[in-house]
Amino acid sequence: MRRLTIAVLLVLTGCSSIADNAVGFTAVDLTAPAEALTTHGDLLVIGTRPTDHPELVTRDKTGTQSNVRLTPATPYGKEAHWYGLASDGTTITGVGGERGGAHGNVRWSAWTGDTRQINEKPQAFSTFGGYGAGELIGVVRTKQGPLIIGSWQSAKAGLDIATWTYAQDTWTRQPSAGTALESSQELLRFPLAVTPNGDGALVVGWQIAKGVVSAAVWQFDGTSWTTATLPDGDAALAARCWDGTCHVVGRSKGKLAWWKSGDQWTKVTTPDIPVSDDADLSAPVPVNGTPTLFIDHNGVKLVSEKDERPADGPTGEVKAAETVGGQVFVIAGERLWRLT
Template structure:
């Protein structure tokens, strides 16, 4: 070993250790998406129209956008290349639809659109099926999603058996039932809610607000009221039967996402953010930062960020919230209406713009 003239070997070793430490820090800094003040950086993605809905299509991101008067479907590949799927509407309201939800199994894309119209200003629904090359509106009978007993459509979700749509429909007993539509041969069919936990009654009214895939079925999040009590609730479908569970100390569940065998549900409790984790009948409320959530506020479903379940929310600026902490986001502003993970990248819609986590 050669030593620098005038220096002992321990000095040379210390110098080399310092250089190595500095190099490691520079590499980590270069790979990090965090700024020096602890904020987490985002990159804006330029689109030609307002983004309304997001879905992962394998490693690709599918973006439902809407210019001033019609829907579009934009794709973003892992390398950042943008493309457009050709939309083929089949009805006048399909030509004008806003996106209420999009889902994909990596091969087939399913979308729900809607635009208000008619004498009563009700939403006129459109259902879309296709892939990244073309997505087509599949016209349905008026009574499929509309008519005297119609409620609202919450959105679509994928299962191994095919896509589902969750919404509401007039109950035989009281108010509206939670309703499920299944798809076969280009036709959506509403399944009976009577006799299941989806049915409302004089004692308990049910209100779905979000749906997400959960294993072989789906999880629906929302709220219910009965005998003067209001509680957050979930309804779970395993591909055959429905079950339900009330969430502890909650007023409403607003958004949900399931991965790795656990569901993460966010909502409101006494005007504050509430977060539950669990599945089946076993649910736990987490301790989270003190963040107000209004009665009409929309929350985006949590996503995993570096292995940590993370919620994006506008709280004096957009923040990344986990059970452990709350960090500012560098870039996005405004209400966060959607978040999605496609491959190893995380995206969100905030302030009517699309953002990607990281540089």
């Protein structure tokens, strides 16, 4: 009996230790599954989608939620999923998409407005679609205005990284030829995510040269593009920049890889976490000053350079993380959670 009592106490003590290490979260009630996040000043902007149409919700620091009026202009805009949201504190820009047509390609929609109303701005079919079209990966606000990032058929080989700028309700694809975004027979480029970086943007992804695959980044300073290869990496999947440093997460030999900017890009040592070839990662965020990645690894975990801690509450694939007003929010399993 005494041995049994000791065994029970040891089990309970172990469970208590695990529970003490867990980070608590509170579910944020929404009327539809969550797909995307951005900030708009001190507001959290949440892209949601019920069964057949997009919605947009704002949440202030008190927890008060408000619906933004959406005005679609095309049949596919009425059915769009959110592929990306961005804001400069004044204007909100969104990219939506829904598959359709004979080939099941994504039919893209572009949205612009503010917290009162966001309108789909219809574009010519050839703007984002048609012969030579690739994919759109997201939208970012820069000092020069919004940029949509994606890919488009290269004049030399494969696909170039492509950029679209916005003026007078029209998105215009900019030439990639002769820039660091252009592919060639010797070097093919593949963008996967984009984030603001100072006055410009940082695009992350992968490239292949002479059969060698490597993680790569492309930086826009507001005028021109430069590129860099990340050390010991196969693909860069997500990124975020703050306080003058960019944090990039991705994959290296089937494991989590993390890089940060400086005089040169350096690889950070992290816990040993598998990342499959088809996995997506959300961008890291600062949690109490520590760069932190939320990832589904036998349950949602908070991963930093130092450790890995379980999240108490969130479950499922992590799609996005965001900080606003000193609060941290995460989309996991299509639900929105707030770190408590």
